[in-house]
Amino acid sequence: MAETAKKPIKITETILRDAHQSLIATRMTTEQMLPIIDKMDQVGYHAVECWGGATFDASLRFLKEDPWERLRKLRDGFKNTKLQMLFRGQNILGYNHYADDVVEYFVQKSLANGIDIIRIFDCLNDIRNLETAVKAANKENGHAQIALSYTLGDAYTLDYWKEIAKKIEDMGAKSLCIKDMAGLLTPYQATELVAALKEAVEIPIDLHTHYTSGVAAMTYMKAVEAGCDIIDTAISPFALGTSQPATEVMVETFRGTPYDTGLDQNLLSEIAEYFRPLREEALASGLMNTKVLGVDINTLRYQVPGGMLSNLVSQLKEMGQEDKYEAVLAEVPKVRKDFGEPPLVTPSSQIVGTQAVLNVVAGERYKMVTKESKKLLAGEFGQTVKPFNPEVQKKCIGDTEPITCRPADLIEPQLKKLEAEMSQWKEQDEDVLSYALFPQVATDFFKYREAQRTKVDATLADKENQVYPV
Numbered sequence: 001m002a003e004t005a006k007k008p009i010k011i012t013e014t015i016l017r018d019a020h021q022s023l024i025a026t027r028m029t030t031e032q033m034l035p036i037i038d039k040m041d042q043v044g045y046h047a048v049e050c051w052g053g054a055t056f057d058a059s060l061r062f063l064k065e066d067p068w069e070r071l072r073k074l075r076d077g078f079k080n081t082k083l084q085m086l087f088r089g090q091n092i093l094g095y096n097h098y099a100d101d102v103v104e105y106f107v108q109k110s111l112a113n114g115i116d117i118i119r120i121f122d123c124l125n126d127i128r129n130l131e132t133a134v135k136a137a138n139k140e141n142g143h144a145q146i147a148l149s150y151t152l153g154d155a156y157t158l159d160y161w162k163e164i165a166k167k168i169e170d171m172g173a174k175s176l177c178i179k180d181m182a183g184l185l186t187p188y189q190a191t192e193l194v195a196a197l198k199e200a201v202e203i204p205i206d207l208h209t210h211y212t213s214g215v216a217a218m219t220y221m222k223a224v225e226a227g228c229d230i231i232d233t234a235i236s237p238f239a240l241g242t243s244q245p246a247t248e249v250m251v252e253t254f255r256g257t258p259y260d261t262g263l264d265q266n267l268l269s270e271i272a273e274y275f276r277p278l279r280e281e282a283l284a285s286g287l288m289n290t291k292v293l294g295v296d297i298n299t300l301r302y303q304v305p306g307g308m309l310s311n312l313v314s315q316l317k318e319m320g321q322e323d324k325y326e327a328v329l330a331e332v333p334k335v336r337k338d339f340g341e342p343p344l345v346t347p348s349s350q351i352v353g354t355q356a357v358l359n360v361v362a363g364e365r366y367k368m369v370t371k372e373s374k375k376l377l378a379g380e381f382g383q384t385v386k387p388f389n390p391e392v393q394k395k396c397i398g399d400t401e402p403i404t405c406r407p408a409d410l411i412e413p414q415l416k417k418l419e420a421e422m423s424q425w426k427e428q429d430e431d432v433l434s435y436a437l438f439p440q441v442a443t444d445f446f447k448y449r450e451a452q453r454t455k456v457d458a459t460l461a462d463k464e465n466q467v468y469p470v
Helices: 015-024 030-041 055-063 067-077 100-112 131-139 158-171 187-200 216-225 247-254 265-285 298-302 306-319 322-338 348-362 371-377 390-397 415-425 431-437 439-465
Strands: 010-013 047-052 083-087 117-121 143-149 175-180 205-209 230-233
Touching: 010 247, 015 047, 015 055, 015 083, 015 265, 030 067, 030 265, 047 055, 047 067, 047 117, 055 067, 055 431, 055 439, 067 083, 083 100, 100 117, 100 131, 100 415, 100 431, 117 131, 117 175, 131 143, 143 158, 158 175, 158 187, 175 187, 187 205, 187 216, 205 216, 216 230, 216 247, 230 247, 247 265, 298 322, 306 322, 306 348, 322 348, 348 371, 371 390, 415 431, 415 439, 431 439
Parallel strands: 010 047, 010 230, 047 083, 083 117, 117 143, 143 175, 175 205, 205 230
Antiparallel strands: none
């Protein structure tokens, strides 16, 4: 091993984003986060991932919180630590492609409100869908990290990963992330992959994985030995299962080695103590389901991310077809192959999973086809690494002419129209972006926000009008 590869490993903490997204459906509130920020800020993390992904939708939809306000509060608290978000390329934080003007404005506002590092990925690894966001981040002097959605399949050779990594570096990314959303990367594969990427690019390499299949901590160890620069971990009460390896465990693993993180276990222990009651509460209420805490080797058998597995279970339960679970799992790789072998990550995982459910429940493949499946097969999400199955494509989209250009090239600028649509609710510039991503959910939130303010105003007026005896 070259001596230059032996350097302290950096840690990105996921507790405020992916950890609670993976284990408690993104239900941690801003109020629950704020008291521990000062302690977290003293650790010396490379970054704290705290925004993006499903946090935006969940804040508006379930917690009745403004995600922008959360970001500003986190930024105020983290004086010394970089804040990181997850960004779905041309999909931003939603499920469809947006016009370039919306993507640029969202990047600009994310950085202006406190984000330092934007991790940008595309569900098909179509790098055309990353260009606008990377350029926008670089223009605002943000750190654009491009994440490659890791997956397995004939097309995904070491040469494939090296070539795409080189393109990403040339595009202007400041770092590269291997985003192993399903926990598919095994330890010795990690050695090979990281070594190959290190040959191909000069930019730092971050590894993000999930504990779903039970190998993640070992995978991190081998990746670090191969030259990986940054690993993503979660403080222990919200680690393991479908989340990340535990921060304290990885810190201890590398202690006294050339990769020593230098992080203080006493401080990490205090942070863990803070989050432990939140875990107990989530377990008691059922919000944290013990099913997501174990090891599921089906992840490696079917290459299905943990979140997707639980989605399949709930879809089948709603239909009263739980006995079809194994059949659906067996159908997933077949649908994936028909659909050009995409990585299974939002939204492609939902598209492939739902279609597999319909194929099994209907008793005939592609008898019922979702509109999202049709969009994917029509090229509306971009280009897959392999061609679609032509017979399946024909059956699903008929004579529709598939898109071959970058999908966003066909989308007219949207910002002005969106501004006009939601102008009555606008209280801050960022509101138009909330509306752009989730029109109905954001409108409901704006109405709730207004009702709350009216209630507060009425209470204050009552107090002012009270006559106190002299």
